[in-house]
Amino acid sequence: MSDSVRRVEIRTPEGIVFPMRIAGPVRRFLALLLDQAVVLAASQVASGLLRGLGLLSWDLYAAASALTYFVLATGYPMALEWKWRGQTLGKRLLRIRVIDEQGLRLRFSQVAVRNMLRFADSLPAFYLLGGAFAFFSPRGQRLGDIAGNTLVVWHPRTRAPDLDQVLPGTFNSFREYPHLVARLRDGVSPAEAGLALEAILRRDRLSPDARVDLFRELADHFRGIATFPAEGTDGLSDERYVRNVVDVVFRETPG
């Protein structure tokens, strides 16, 4: 469940490539446990509802209860993955989803086969075989996924980015020196600019010492590319210096 996730790249006919994050075995197993708890709870509720039948005939009650459990255990993942586009309750809570291996919409036969093969994946116990396949296969597929041409991907929560947090429209003394800004934009590579932007976005996650060291190194690097006069940089911390650099590099015209 860490960030060290495997990815698979989907290439669309339009030539766009986008990565999908493969859901790890731990996250999948937790989703499975949640689903099994749901099935157990639902079969208990159904059994309670059927209790009236027991007054009529214990045989019918036992038959209906056993059948309900069997239908729920085998039908629940199939029905929900089909109805909810690759998600069950457990998968939904853990933000994972079954998708077609080529990123297309799932077909019912794929959902059915990947769930039927649970009987092989769950061998010898606790999904050891399926878990081992999911762990070692490059696309994180258990046997059912291989047979059904499916992948289980993880969609971390995404939200529309808040750009104001990154580039607040405050006064930037560097803009007083357009020729130096031009030199900076010319000299800073996209990779360096991206690195500085990442540093600003993640600054609050750094320890105080690491934060000071990182921004000092970045500021020194940028000072080497374009040296702004002392009156433009007086009182600027290294962090503020880097933010000014990022601002002028990512924004062509003053905001």
Added chain:
Amino acid sequence: MIIDMRRFVEAERPFWTELEQMLDVIEKDPAATLNVERARRLHYLYQRVSADLARTATFSFEREIRAYLEALVSRAYGEIHGTRERPHRFEPLGWLRQTFPRTFRRHIRAFALSCALLAGGGVLGGGLLALRPEAKAQLMPPFPHLMLDPAERVSREEEAATSGDRLAGQKAHGAVAYFTHNTRVSLLVFASGVAWGMGTILLLFYNGVLLGAVAADYTLAGQSTFLWAWLLPHGSVEIPAILIAGQAGLVLGGAVLGWGRRLGLRARLRRVVPDLVTLVGGIALLLAWAGFIEAFLSQYHAPVLPYGLKIGLGAVQLLMLSLYLWRGGRGEVGSR
């Protein structure tokens, strides 16, 4: 090159939001259809956001925005390209009358191999029991009634039959137990075919050994009439169902192996998966029927139910099932 991120985001964000809202609506109701105008708009937005994603991939860009665009494009891609096949309504009667028997016949060679494996195991199991009767406990399923001497069991069953309905109040429960157990076994026989067919081959052969040993035990003890009368009413449906599970497992294994086929693994599997689902669906129906017969009929012996009647019923069932699988869906449009 570096682009003006703020201006870019401000200009494009309305389109991202619109696409996100549209996808939310579609995903909430998968059965809903879009009118032409909405479908065109969805396609336009997908292309526009795809282009935005391409720009962020080319230029130095903020990671969070890229992740957001990637998620949007992947969702839209699944919606737009995944609906190429015209969805059709499932028709149970048409499926039963045509689809299942035709699918069965399409893979008849796998069924023949499945039969050969079970029969091969049966010959071995029967032969071993005939040669080494003392190995009965190792060769036969570990059920107490099977460990008895066949003649003793038959006399016990016939005696019990005269002293009232010993299965009263258990039959419905029993039918479900037989159905669920046999379905699990069949699914395991099928699913283990993913191991290049090896799992299916082993399980079919192993079940053949068990079956052959039981048959030999009763036949050698001169109780073959009881054996047929006991097994045929439900076995005439249950054993074909297991054989079809073996057939499905072998088809799956064949697709994994891909001998002599130019298609890649994914294409081979994509081609057989609908047939596998059809076969397993048929197996479930057959086993539901077999479970009912086993609980309500097979366990009753003479004099309650004459052996001739039970054997006759089993034979008729087997004949009807064979006819259905052989002739079902022939002579109709698209038949094979």
